[in-house]
Amino acid sequence: MGIVMGPNQYGKAEVRLVAVDRATSRHGLRDLTVSTALRGKFDETHYTGDNTNVLPTDTQKNTAYAFAKQAPIGAIEDFALRLGRHFIDTQEPVHGARVLVEEHPWARIPVGGEGHDHAFHRDGDEARTVAVTLDGSVSHVVAGLKNLVVLKSTGSEFWGYPKDEYTTLQETTDRILSTAVTARWRYLGTDVDWDKSFGEIRATMLEAFATTHSYALQQTLYEMGRSVLEKHPEVAEVRLSLPNKHNFLVDMTPFGLSNENEVFFAADRPYGLIEGTVTRDDVEPAKAAWYSLPEF
Amino acid sequence: MGIVMGPNQYGKAEVRLVAVDRATSRHGLRDLTVSTALRGKFDETHYTGDNTNVLPTDTQKNTAYAFAKQAPIGAIEDFALRLGRHFIDTQEPVHGARVLVEEHPWARIPVGGEGHDHAFHRDGDEARTVAVTLDGSVSHVVAGLKNLVVLKSTGSEFWGYPKDEYTTLQETTDRILSTAVTARWRYLGTDVDWDKSFGEIRATMLEAFATTHSYALQQTLYEMGRSVLEKHPEVAEVRLSLPNKHNFLVDMTPFGLSNENEVFFAADRPYGLIEGTVTRDDVEPAKAAWYSLPEF
Amino acid sequence: MGIVMGPNQYGKAEVRLVAVDRATSRHGLRDLTVSTALRGKFDETHYTGDNTNVLPTDTQKNTAYAFAKQAPIGAIEDFALRLGRHFIDTQEPVHGARVLVEEHPWARIPVGGEGHDHAFHRDGDEARTVAVTLDGSVSHVVAGLKNLVVLKSTGSEFWGYPKDEYTTLQETTDRILSTAVTARWRYLGTDVDWDKSFGEIRATMLEAFATTHSYALQQTLYEMGRSVLEKHPEVAEVRLSLPNKHNFLVDMTPFGLSNENEVFFAADRPYGLIEGTVTRDDVEPAKAAWYSLPEF
């Protein structure tokens, strides 16, 4: 019996990178959070502290900044692929890389009805995300989004569930349905118009949320994934994590008032949590694409 | 010598209130966080635990929900005024009230190019705020906003400052200027079109931030306040708290690269913090309006 | 009518400062978060962007680090006083300073039953705080603590309160009482053994919380403040902000179970919020000491 290192990776997390495109006086602005992690021949550093193979995380950070200067960043999917590939191509002990990028949205400040050339405001808390996994010559791209908070004020029911001795929930044919979408989808290849796909997939998921008459958040989850796969042959599978952000109807009968689904208490915790994968039945799974990501 | 109670208040904080307007099938959605605090004859509860005068904070919460049902919420300024007035009018020991409301923005989910009737998404992290202070028959309304994050990619300089033995900062005629605006402004009365004023004041501050060629964040702060007071006679004073969210130019000379204000490291901490009041020189100060609020 | 600058200050916030005392091989460790703000003749920077009087916030940060090197830090009260005094003494336009320091606790890692010489673990989330205000030659020291979370599993009642049409709360003679203490107390002078006073005051407040049979959180608040003032003549007043962290008894009657104050749901929001000042009736108030601090 021996004690050995199993899977491992190391890198720099949450490099905050802001890039200004000054090609013209109408500036562009990009705001990214970049995390890189390397996989490879790192047994020695674990066993003895020999760092011969360990490109410093500080260097990884510098590389992210340098890459943002040396060529246009482009879509975060491409930026992550380039960055990860660089480490594999230039460091012999590095066999694989995981690169995570989040993009934070900004919009131009309106001045006199027009967007200003070089003044911006943050456009919400939602982030576009990508997790790129490189393993030798293989590349996986898992794009996504997070913090997309949505709510339907009607068109949601919940009934017909089993009741046991601990069940007190009342059935309902009209409730608020609200969630904060975290979605990740795996592309089948890398020859994709990333920005176009992202925009359409986000819009598709939003439409599916809005237009599905929901009998369960699970059903809404499936419809969100299904509609993406139906329209986007470039996507292999969609993983969704949907907290059921409960809005409880306030009981106003003690005050002699009715409350016809009008006034709600928005609860923080606990929350339902619905997680699942919607997938094509004819694609190969890709465990490596998801390894060390939260599974849903 | 004696030990006595000084100023005090008590109430319910952060009541999460979601209200759906179902007057037509095109629903309306309001999302508020409400905090109420009462001031008055509460010495006995402190000295002996006698609660004869202490309307429970649970009742205060219930009242907020009931008021949202009994009449349209309206502007948060009006809602806060009504709520606070109720406690003073109905509870003899209550002489004053402080009501804080934050409103969280939502937008309709676009479906087929149109906003959906009953499906919404959160529209950012920014909040509209109000702090209403009632003292007997006197009313103060301090409106505001927070989490409005803005950035200028040029049009900002910083030089001409004193240097001492600890100064290492280099002067610059071109830097990124970024801040997260927390603003509060005090209205001179309550006969105000709150929504109209709020929208215009927010737009005015954004324009001032965008169009001021800045030599100091202090100057930008003043211009933001001044432009509001110039256009809005209903406002007595503006208080601003502006963290200087530093974006540091990444030094790429070690990599043999230039970096012409293109790639930046967005730092979390520490940050500059510029705080100040812009006021009319002919209005009475109103200490009560601000008491127990963060001063800036 | 004119538009003018009112009160204002600027500085560097949340400088994260870790200092190792290496005088012997048994190291000491201090972990502070320091914020400095200057007050004085800063009209010009607001009106015109002239920075002649504006010592950069970057320099303020450097000064905090340099001071931690040039002399032992000592108690945070002394460190804050020295730092603030430096700015007033060396910068002619600076008339006043506000210095905030938080200290984060660490303890030695036990190895073989003894604390290690140079290995430490964070000892909780509670922080010791100080807010020093200097105005010309006047000094105010407001010490404090925050994030001290406490709970009594019995010895707390709540009844005898007024009931109106919105009251649904049931009276109780036995409930959980829990709060997260934020306390600030103002010293009458600066000739104080800061560490000794702090330790005793914290212990006194904890004891008062534990041993007061409580009929209202207000009563507990008063007892916490009173017991400090009674034992500590060096303290003028105590301000406390006590969120009532509700632990609601879970109703188990639907499951055919009793629940004799055994199992509770710990709620996040909303929460009661009890705020107040306990003071000596023969001391002068000191508005400047509290200006731009949250009042409670």
Added chain:
Amino acid sequence: MGIVMGPNQYGKAEVRLVAVDRATSRHGLRDLTVSTALRGKFDETHYTGDNTNVLPTDTQKNTAYAFAKQAPIGAIEDFALRLGRHFIDTQEPVHGARVLVEEHPWARIPVGGEGHDHAFHRDGDEARTVAVTLDGSVSHVVAGLKNLVVLKSTGSEFWGYPKDEYTTLQETTDRILSTAVTARWRYLGTDVDWDKSFGEIRATMLEAFATTHSYALQQTLYEMGRSVLEKHPEVAEVRLSLPNKHNFLVDMTPFGLSNENEVFFAADRPYGLIEGTVTRDDVEPAKAAWYSLPEF
């Protein structure tokens, strides 16, 4: 080609459960956050919204509370096993369960040198954790801890790493090493004295951190895992996620000061992130135990 549901689970997350042991007047206090998730025959709810098989998440919450009443909670490992087993045994469509429990520490308030009978204070931010996975009759227990923040003020070096064109980091033979430990370890069975194992494993990891002269955080990670496996035959593998919380030496040469590893700037982001598994080479891997957990 079809679009189908892949792996999925649903449940209630972050149930805040406080339990008081009132068997004697010297009360006990437990503070847990419980999340349950069920796996099984849930295709229909996804495809059609048929909830015949879907035990409500509200019922899962109620069950957690009821179980805390019906028998002593015991170690969180046992509580999680019992709770998960209940769902499988009583709901035919449920084939598997994942139960996460975090325990938050409290200590007795000292009064007159003794811990009080029923007054407590939160004892830090660290949490003991468990993730139990049940799949039919198989049980996996992955225990752990998080938010254990540690620091060594010396005894850490970093040199001998590869340098490329983006490397600017200087080698060092003396630096601060600090991290916030998230650890999870998988037990080989369920016949374990959970509390004893947890206490010893935590102490072992702390000692390994303190006493390892470190040439790389990776080496420290391995030693922390190795020492646990060496002393604890009941543990199969240890997974660690160690953010390298950088403490950067402040350059005081511009002020004419030396800084002999005395004063540091504690940075928030970015941070190094070292993740890895230390395992026995003769145990079977257990993918199910980790599925839908963050991998490291």
